[in-house]
Amino acid sequence: MNPIMSKSDAAALVVAARIRRGVTWAEIAGEIGAPVVWTTAALLGQHPMTEEQARRVCEFLGLEEAVAESLRLQPARGADPALMSDPTIYRFAEALSVYGPALKELIHEEFGDGIMSAINFRVDVSRRPDPDGDRVVVTFDGKFLDYRW
Amino acid sequence: MNPIMSKSDAAALVVAARIRRGVTWAEIAGEIGAPVVWTTAALLGQHPMTEEQARRVCEFLGLEEAVAESLRLQPARGADPALMSDPTIYRFAEALSVYGPALKELIHEEFGDGIMSAINFRVDVSRRPDPDGDRVVVTFDGKFLDYRW
Amino acid sequence: MNPIMSKSDAAALVVAARIRRGVTWAEIAGEIGAPVVWTTAALLGQHPMTEEQARRVCEFLGLEEAVAESLRLQPARGADPALMSDPTIYRFAEALSVYGPALKELIHEEFGDGIMSAINFRVDVSRRPDPDGDRVVVTFDGKFLDYRW
Amino acid sequence: MNPIMSKSDAAALVVAARIRRGVTWAEIAGEIGAPVVWTTAALLGQHPMTEEQARRVCEFLGLEEAVAESLRLQPARGADPALMSDPTIYRFAEALSVYGPALKELIHEEFGDGIMSAINFRVDVSRRPDPDGDRVVVTFDGKFLDYRW
Amino acid sequence: MNPIMSKSDAAALVVAARIRRGVTWAEIAGEIGAPVVWTTAALLGQHPMTEEQARRVCEFLGLEEAVAESLRLQPARGADPALMSDPTIYRFAEALSVYGPALKELIHEEFGDGIMSAINFRVDVSRRPDPDGDRVVVTFDGKFLDYRW
Amino acid sequence: MNPIMSKSDAAALVVAARIRRGVTWAEIAGEIGAPVVWTTAALLGQHPMTEEQARRVCEFLGLEEAVAESLRLQPARGADPALMSDPTIYRFAEALSVYGPALKELIHEEFGDGIMSAINFRVDVSRRPDPDGDRVVVTFDGKFLDYRW
Amino acid sequence: MNPIMSKSDAAALVVAARIRRGVTWAEIAGEIGAPVVWTTAALLGQHPMTEEQARRVCEFLGLEEAVAESLRLQPARGADPALMSDPTIYRFAEALSVYGPALKELIHEEFGDGIMSAINFRVDVSRRPDPDGDRVVVTFDGKFLDYRW
Amino acid sequence: MNPIMSKSDAAALVVAARIRRGVTWAEIAGEIGAPVVWTTAALLGQHPMTEEQARRVCEFLGLEEAVAESLRLQPARGADPALMSDPTIYRFAEALSVYGPALKELIHEEFGDGIMSAINFRVDVSRRPDPDGDRVVVTFDGKFLDYRW
Amino acid sequence: MNPIMSKSDAAALVVAARIRRGVTWAEIAGEIGAPVVWTTAALLGQHPMTEEQARRVCEFLGLEEAVAESLRLQPARGADPALMSDPTIYRFAEALSVYGPALKELIHEEFGDGIMSAINFRVDVSRRPDPDGDRVVVTFDGKFLDYRW
Amino acid sequence: MNPIMSKSDAAALVVAARIRRGVTWAEIAGEIGAPVVWTTAALLGQHPMTEEQARRVCEFLGLEEAVAESLRLQPARGADPALMSDPTIYRFAEALSVYGPALKELIHEEFGDGIMSAINFRVDVSRRPDPDGDRVVVTFDGKFLDYRW
Known part of the structure; x- marks a missing residue:
């Protein structure tokens, strides 16, 4: 049994895939039919995604199932104070x-x-x-x- | 020679006059022809007013000249962290x-x-x-x- | 023009009157027909009172009009961290x-x-x-x- | 000799197993016959479990003995301030x-x-x-x- | 109506009287028949005194009734962090x-x-x-x- | 060349051994003929042990020489503030x-x-x-x- | 005997006089023949002035001797963190x-x-x-x- | 999929290469035709570089493509408070x-x-x-x- | 009954008298026959003085008895963090x-x-x-x- | 390319070698002909060493070249606040x-x-x-x- 990938690790993989594939946050949001600020915040770890949303984001960005599992997780919200x-x-x-x-x-x-x-x-x-x-x-x-x- | 009244003391007098006279922030803003958020922030000590603006606010609210002098002062901006x-x-x-x-x-x-x-x-x-x-x-x-x- | 008495000064006078007159928070709450936790919090400065509530509390405790004016004021909520x-x-x-x-x-x-x-x-x-x-x-x-x- | 698994690592494994198996905190609490808030807090690292409780939770969730050993440990209580x-x-x-x-x-x-x-x-x-x-x-x-x- | 004297003001007057009269904390404690650490802590503002205790301390030290009233008050406990x-x-x-x-x-x-x-x-x-x-x-x-x- | 094992890593191994072997702090203290509070504090990283004390503790608990080396080290004292x-x-x-x-x-x-x-x-x-x-x-x-x- | 006026009180009086008389920091600096940043910092409390500098500033701005005494004082340097x-x-x-x-x-x-x-x-x-x-x-x-x- | 190398890891590799090859910050800045303070700040993680700048720096210092990818990334600006x-x-x-x-x-x-x-x-x-x-x-x-x- | 003058108020009066009379810390220390660092620290509020020391300092500097009473008081040691x-x-x-x-x-x-x-x-x-x-x-x-x- | 070993890692290896070989800080300082406080501070990461100093320390203590490279590095000075x-x-x-x-x-x-x-x-x-x-x-x-x- 492994722990679920942390939301910050999942966000780092989403960011890497987004940049390497050259897609915008708006394109990802379009892919799941959700508002772009909401989608960006969710992928950065601030909202849980539905199973369907998480699956489609990971397919679109070529990310593994472990990322999708993390994206569905209920978050502990709030930004790193340093940020x-x-x-x-x-x-x-x-x-x-x-x-x-x-x-x-x-x-x-x-x-x-x-x-x-x-x-x-x-x-x-x-x-x-x-x-x-x-x-x-x-x-x-x-x-x-x-x-x- | 007295020091200039502090912006927080001036704000406390503006608030007292506003409540006792039953006027709204919007009415004060209308009196000086300025946007209401700007006017409210200025009267709470976050922007300097022109001599004319400060004079008209004090006349409208029945406040003394020392308040007007304070309202014209360049502020050190930022809210009390407790607030x-x-x-x-x-x-x-x-x-x-x-x-x-x-x-x-x-x-x-x-x-x-x-x-x-x-x-x-x-x-x-x-x-x-x-x-x-x-x-x-x-x-x-x-x-x-x-x-x- | 004087500033409005601070909520903490008003609370100190309410506490003094309550103790010297030997009345309970529940009796004060009963006097204004409000829940006792709400009433206590309001008198300690955490909720604004209506004009009628403030007037009746001050009559009941023998407090001056300046206290009632303060009790009606919209508060900035939150306790002193030391407390x-x-x-x-x-x-x-x-x-x-x-x-x-x-x-x-x-x-x-x-x-x-x-x-x-x-x-x-x-x-x-x-x-x-x-x-x-x-x-x-x-x-x-x-x-x-x-x-x- | 290995150190005992930390309570936060054990909690992460409990959470992963709970989600992947689709069981509720209430079902886990039922399994050990303890109140649900107490059980949830204990599994998140705030209370020590008895040997029996820890064993049954791990069997129910399919977790290894090292998790059970950690769950029995006396905790240092308190939440992460960021949370x-x-x-x-x-x-x-x-x-x-x-x-x-x-x-x-x-x-x-x-x-x-x-x-x-x-x-x-x-x-x-x-x-x-x-x-x-x-x-x-x-x-x-x-x-x-x-x-x- | 005056607010009740603060516990720190009362403590400052107790300390002044104690030093000027040349009495020890133990002598004050003996006067009210209470343990010396408890008595010292109470007079420094950490415990409420009974009406009888407060009255006798003030008589012994030649302090006014307002001090006694303060000593009876329920405290908000804790020391000044600077101390x-x-x-x-x-x-x-x-x-x-x-x-x-x-x-x-x-x-x-x-x-x-x-x-x-x-x-x-x-x-x-x-x-x-x-x-x-x-x-x-x-x-x-x-x-x-x-x-x- | 490896760095010396940190005192907190050594303490974690001492705690694990103590629990798995079912011995008390008092029994460990008895083993080295030292007061129990001192011994517990030393093993948690707050006092240096002599070579003899460190050796006997590690033998008693079945711990490796690297733990003994760490226990002899001069500590930087003080607890984790979170604790x-x-x-x-x-x-x-x-x-x-x-x-x-x-x-x-x-x-x-x-x-x-x-x-x-x-x-x-x-x-x-x-x-x-x-x-x-x-x-x-x-x-x-x-x-x-x-x-x- | 009175304590020496604090540097912050002196600075508040300098600021009030400067504004009411409509003079610039550069004009004050010119009056004492010192660089303008140095002069402004000194008058705000960050450098001690010589007796001659302090006297001339106070004459120029119409300030009393107590201000000059304060301006000569060795400062404890550093700004208010809120600023x-x-x-x-x-x-x-x-x-x-x-x-x-x-x-x-x-x-x-x-x-x-x-x-x-x-x-x-x-x-x-x-x-x-x-x-x-x-x-x-x-x-x-x-x-x-x-x-x- | 790997996450993008962090800006601080990339900076550590730039610093290591710079020292081992014995080149100055000015020489690196010259290589990309950019001001030296800007270049140093960018390589320490405070500005994003263009693809061309990142490529040339990495060629000049013999660093791998993963460093260049990190150097192009939009930073979260600000220094470590300890520094x-x-x-x-x-x-x-x-x-x-x-x-x-x-x-x-x-x-x-x-x-x-x-x-x-x-x-x-x-x-x-x-x-x-x-x-x-x-x-x-x-x-x-x-x-x-x-x-x- | 008045409270004893605070050590910081007493220090402010000592400083004012020292400057106005043009005496050095060394001269004050000489007056009471004590080391100069000790004397300076004591007068700034960090050590209690004997009755004789406090009396002589106050006579030398022309300060009132209330200052001497404060100088004899046991201090709570430590500097203002801002300093x-x-x-x-x-x-x-x-x-x-x-x-x-x-x-x-x-x-x-x-x-x-x-x-x-x-x-x-x-x-x-x-x-x-x-x-x-x-x-x-x-x-x-x-x-x-x-x-x- | 590897990053340069951190100064704290280098210090941990110096400390380990010093203890295991049974040499004093003074002996190390003697080896490089530098004052003992300076040498100790430098080895703990607070001063850069010359190439010669770093080489001789590492030879004397049997440490690898990577430690010497770290010891030559310009430090970011200051102690861990916990210490x-x-x-x-x-x-x-x-x-x-x-x-x-x-x-x-x-x-x-x-x-x-x-x-x-x-x-x-x-x-x-x-x-x-x-x-x-x-x-x-x-x-x-x-x-x-x-x-x-």
Whole structure:
């Protein structure tokens, strides 16, 4: 009996196959008919895939069954803290440090006492052309949950 | 000579006046003709206001000149770390921990090696009606900056 | 214009009045017709009270209007980290450290991929008599939220 | 002479066998006649099993003797801190941060100066059907211990 | 209404009175008929005193009623972390770092799976004369609690 | 040339041999005629053994010469911080947090300005029968060292 | 006898006077004939000023003698850690995280084993016009010190 | 399928080849016609190389294709925190701690509210001869970015 | 009853008086006939003074009786961690990080298993003239204590 | 191509050879004609050795060429933080915490504003016989560097 391959080992193999075969995250997402941010996050180890999704990803990328088994596993979510200081990710954390308290004020003003769910939730990322330089547009879209006893 | 009132003391007075007068952040933003997230962040101490903006906010809220002087001051930006664990703010941090590495992959795939600027940047928050419960939609919109030597 | 009294200052005055008048948290909760854990948490600064609740608590305890104003304020939630090592609170953290991963496994087994909400949520504490020594029984009761894109 | 297999290695093998054989934690618990939360925690490395319990679990899951030897070992208890930020586990920590001080007040009011034992202690988790969405109900049940010199 | 004097402010006044009047901790303990370690810890803010104990200590030391009120308060226990690196206290922490795992092994060997209670517990400190230099002897004496579901 | 086996690897082999042969720490200590707490700490990597002690332990437990070589090595002392939150060890840390400042006061009152040595030092652990449940009694016994320039 | 005004209080008064009088850091530096980065750092509390420098700054800004006394004081150097996450300062820390190991390699290649002194050291900041947007140019210039026994 | 060699493993092989062949960082940079600080940082894992750059470096140093594949990979940027306390790197961090707040003041005075970009950015290091000992001169040169909504 | 003035407040007054009166630490030490490092450390709050020492220091510096009372108090030893990163102090910490493990090896080689006492201990600092620049010579001189059970 | 052996692996082999051959650090230092503290620190990974030094050490200890190659490598300096709490090393850190601020005062009084260099620096350790127990005498001797712009 061997332990199940860790999600980080599976992610490293997915990344290697993706680069060597020259396919994009969007193409992988298309292959399984799922949103691209969700698919990327799942393959990096943040969501469990269904048996069908895991099988099709592994066929598409030429990966062995052990990877598919790992991709189906329920994850322990959260990124490596060291990665949070990578500049591309850090800018989001900095924006949250600057605008987080303002977002809190405005959510309470509009919705009352509660939160934006991070579970009933989706994220999208897109490019918006702009003559001064194209822009990265990231949308966080979560159900409002009010504090309810 | 007295030191300039701290930005956190000024913010506490703005919040007190806003609540006691029963005005919304949107009404204050309207008063100075600025976006509401920017205005809220500025009044909480994250952006300097122009002399005109600071004067009009203080007149609108009945606050003294010392508050206006503080609002014009260049800030040292960033939130109190204790505030980052407030549930309404924490959900954003959690989403970043779950989806940050995926966003990094997709930004690099679409734009190449670089970042979303957190300086040439805007944030918007809105309510999207939904039969299963209305949703909080927050948009991060920053210029792409490529690593360029 | 004065800033609004901080929630921690208001809580200190509520605690002083409660002790000097010899009333219990349950009696205060009864006065406003709210659950006792919710009421205690709210008075310690973790939930906003309605105008009516705040007014009645302050009348009951002989506290000034400035306390009521503070009790109505939207809180920034979360306990002082130093308090988390108090033995009475620490035992809960220790239990979570020992049983948290098992609870995660069992929630996923029973409900699928998701969480127990800490927002649509209630806590109760009660005494269960036992010949070997009475027991503290604390119930966490939160709506299951499944990860849903 | 080899060292005894670590509890985390043994847990990884138990998890792999459980998933590959398609059995539930409850079925394993039934096999050894022990409560399901206790059994899950023990198999994840938080409690020592008796020789009989360890033997029966390994037979049921088809695991080698080295796993059984590890399961009998006295553990050093406590979860990996990284795991505490997994959303499913974090919600308990957040609830404790919001309600911990209130629980402390109410335990002292009802029982006097002391704590809920985390040693003479049990945890149960169950599903409570609810028309607004089923609920996760977790009960912490520990003997009250008064400070006694 | 004033808040109740903090336990640390009360402790500072007890220490000042003790030194200015030239009395020992043992004399204060004798005055209330309680063990000296318990009494010292209580006056430093770690245990609540009864109304009678608090009254007699304040009379003995010439302290005002507000101190007595504070001494009766239920404490949030635990020392300032900065104090733990004072050399006189640090040596105990160092000894625990060196001998803690051995104590754990020997407690389990002698008693089985469980802990020494820190609640049903007492500490004593004494001087043991020794020709090579007198010795500090500190005894931790706590009830064994076995893990019991 | 191979590096010397690490003290933690040696300790893991000692523990495995001890359990598989069914001998107690006290029996090992008896074998080398040394105190049991000292012996246990030494075998867990906190004290160097003499050549004779190391040889006899390895013969008694059937361990290879490489273990004996490691046991003779001068250690870098101190426990893994993760281990300090194991409940059996944590209770000592908690007691130190509650009673440490009182011990400091009483040591200074009795001995003057100085410390209990953690080097010229011994620890003993014993069981004290008690009708309300047997007790763990741990004695820290260190030479008093006065601050002396 | 009053304690000497703290360097941070003195800096707050210097900043207030500078803003209210509408003078630049460069003008203050010119007044005392010192480099502008040095002068700014000194007035923010990082270098002691001579009696003459401190007197002239206070006359120029209309500040009282107590400020001058503080400016002469030997500082304990280093910034408030919270300030290091301000975006304008953080970019330097990020650049150091990305390029620090490369700088170390190149310093050793060019100079051998040693360091750039941060004591025999100067910093300059200037604007370099650029058609794609002006640039901030910061020069660190320190004496090479070789490891020398 | 193997995972792609990690950037730190690739860097270790580059360093080994560089030393064993006796070539300088400048010579490697010359080989690919890129600036020396950029090249060194890229080879240490902080920038992705083009296919052509990676190929030429590996040919020049006699390294296998797997290294080249790793060098082309998009990095997660940032140094190992342990490395930041190496004295040669630490002096930069110390200088930033002493002069960072002054740099912030002067950037705002000269450019207004904004930052020096760490993305549109270059670093140079050079030796400046000096009769009192040669000097290390490091220039940070980044585009000014103003806060722009 | 007032609390005793804190050691840090007393130190701030000693420093202010020393500077305003233009006396050196050595002159103060001479006044009480004690070593200068000991005296400086004591006045900064790290050692208790005798009644006679405290009285003479306060007379010499023109300080009030409340300072003398504080100087006699038993301290909680240890510096503010923020101060440890001041460059003048940090260099000692850096040297310890570089040479600490070597000192440990050499102490064990010369003396056996044990430590240099930090209690039966003295420190001296002196200037040693050197044609290449005078040198700071700091001597740590502590009694060897062997691990002795 | 293999990476160069890490400095910590090389140090482990040096330590093993030193113990197995029964030679002292002083004998190794004598073999290469270098000071003993410098030699020990270099062999533990804190200084690069010359080709000649590395070759002679490896011949003397019977170590392979790969160790010599590692010993010549430029180090990243600094000790493992876990090692700093070993009692033999910690006493130096404690002394620095108690006497560091006094050393800073006295260095400034004697030399002016500056530091003791930790680069142009040497450390010596010796035994000083004393009837009350021999003493460990450690001398830190560094060039004074004044803050010079």
